[in-house]
Amino acid sequence: MELKRHDHTDWLIHFVRNRNPTQDFPGQSELESEHHIGGELERDAEAFEVLKAIIRLGGIKPGYSFRKRRTTIYGGKPAVCATEMPLHAFATYARERASAGNVSAYGIAFLKSEFFAAGGRPAIYGLSTENVKYSHKTDTRRIMDETVLPKREQYRYVAYNPKQATRPIDWSHEREWRWVSQDPDLDEVWMKDYDGALGPVPALPIFKGSLEGRSFTKVCILVWSNEEAEYIRKLLTGIYLSGHNNYDTPFDTALIRRARIIVLDDVVNAVEKDRAINAQTIEGLEQAKLLQPITIAAAPPNASTIVAQAFSAAQKAAKTADEKYTANYGEYFSGYGYAHITTTDTTDPIVQYLLSVGQASGPFDGEVRINVPGTTGSRDLDRAEAVNTAVADVLAEKLGIGVYIVTRED
Template sequence: MVEKFQRHDHTAWVTHFVRDRLPTQDFPGTTDNEVGYYAGGELALDADAFQVLTSIITLGGIKPGYSFRNGRTTIYGGKPAVCATEMPLHAFATYARKRADAGNVSAYGISFLKSEFYAAGGRPGIYGLSTDNVRYSRNDPTCRIIDEAILPVREQFRFIAHNPGDTSRPIDWSHEREWRWIARDDDVDQIWVQDYHNRIGPTAALPLFKGADYRCIFSRVCIIVWSKKEAKQINELLTGLHLAGSNNYDTHFDRKVIERSRIIVLEDIIDAVEHNHELNAQTIEGLEDAHLLQPITIAHAPINADKIVAEAFAAAETAGKKAGAAYKAKHGKTAAGFGFAHAVTTDVTNPIVQYLLTSKQASGPFDGEVRIDYPGPHSSGDINYAKAVCYAAAPVLAEKLGIEVYTSVVPD
């Protein structure tokens, strides 16, 4: 039998890495409107890399960018692009550590199968041209189009400036083995977002989780983080989106795509390669063979889950009624304004919480919160009354269900 040979310098995956936002570099322009146009309304101007990553997951896609450097776009052809690298993960992890202090790169990203990225329209970069006399038909800070006699406009998004022989200022990014993607189909290549005017609507993006029914190419992705703590947060986020089937903007999330997706902890790769000398752990294929890819947590309902929930709801209802009667006896018919008081939990990976959601005895997750629909008033003409009831019911639900439960108050 011929032993399978695992290459460490080649992988079937490409990875889009994110980094901290750097307002002066990422959003050129002198007015607030110019900065806001490029920044959008989903994240702070100085959001860190992990916040950028969680925003991509929550929105369900990656918005293309202009990759500004020194106030000018490095993407040619007039359209923003999504950039990815086919560097093996361990190579990128060591690269990220070296360049982290400069703020140019981070250890957070999303990997796609190269074949699927290609099918979605992604293409490998073109490093340099066969002429040094590069002429432009347009050469503005946000739009750089090379003369079509040199390179067709439809291929210019792939062009990467390359001049390793320049002794005064060499340009060589070929070690990044870059791929790029631009939006082509307005009906497919889009997600819904909030813009800088706080308006919600569609924008060009590479969709990740919509699934085949929405003509989304990706069957699975891998989410890359640095630590186990961050992996737990991503697990909870993906599990919540899996249970809800959509985000707050009603963007569809295909459950099968999420179930097939995995979480990668770069600390594990560093440890496996540098300390345990597991060379195959340098690539996603090797990590899969070594069982170092973490699935999201989809749990089976506990034994007697229906009985556990029924008893918890009955006890919570009793506690809530008692607290409500005491409140009315003390305050009478005063009205403090209309609002909602929900008993909520954020532990979406807990089997009993997943049972509550699948059995429609809870709703959400909404921004990570699951609202437990126990019997009792969740809204009232007197918001203080609703709070008093919920404050009494929440600890009872926590004790009986064995989860953390707190009260979330929303004035109307």
């Protein structure tokens, strides 16, 4: 599309921020708040961890958006909030409010039209009456009488009073949109609760894309630095290669292949230093080629030879390490367990080749397990760790990738 305005965009941004137990779970004990957030995040998780969890789970869990210990979401249902502020405005807004902990430079963007198709609507700022009656009014549940606003539309309401003498209320600069669950069979993701049990929870399932009648075809992930962008690229690439997350939730690989990563530091530099006015919006960044894709790499022509030689050297290292362990510890048994030979280099051509020919498995939340015959499987955990650590060192050298060991008891 031809970009005609720099204050308007076809995209919405859901920004995330650092978890603040006092603000996010007012009046709740530590145990209560941990039950509320589930087993995917710490109650005081930083914003980047929240963003990674959204990607891993495949969607955004709605919330009640507490301010001053009271929910700002009316109608009794939690909501997903988004803003249609142009990207540069969002970046500077996040930078200015970061010290207060209310906004971060991390988020996920999706098309306004697709958010609308999923049931999202623009916020309603203020009402035509100041005589607001409630059918239910507590700090955690605020439902207005339907004579004021139909209950099904109340989630859209944002308090607005710019003429209030003591402290004007005006959040209209956020240009907010909101979404509440429409269909419990479609609007969910699977996640672990506090006790570790896996099950569905209401959520906006963005990474299911257009599967089963859902709405999304494009997403952008917002981070601040290129280092963070590389982490997200590996995570997204891994999900693309596997087609699902660690809980076997299917993801739309076409959406992930089209996903783009935005480094907000680049946006600020493009606008404020290079005077690239088009870079104020995602559309402009696309024109300026500042949207970073995931990495799908072709295998090297001699990939099979490289892997065969690396595996042969790894098997010799495994035999030597096993014999050394026996010499030092005899047949001591520490307990059954696994020592997985692991890499997170999902963007590397050799790793993608290993996955394509079945010599690696996963990715599991971005982690790829390399399957070297004769070196894996359930066995004495201490011995397995010693042997496979030697294998990992050889593979790292021969394949030119980062390799490490992930252990777990059987």
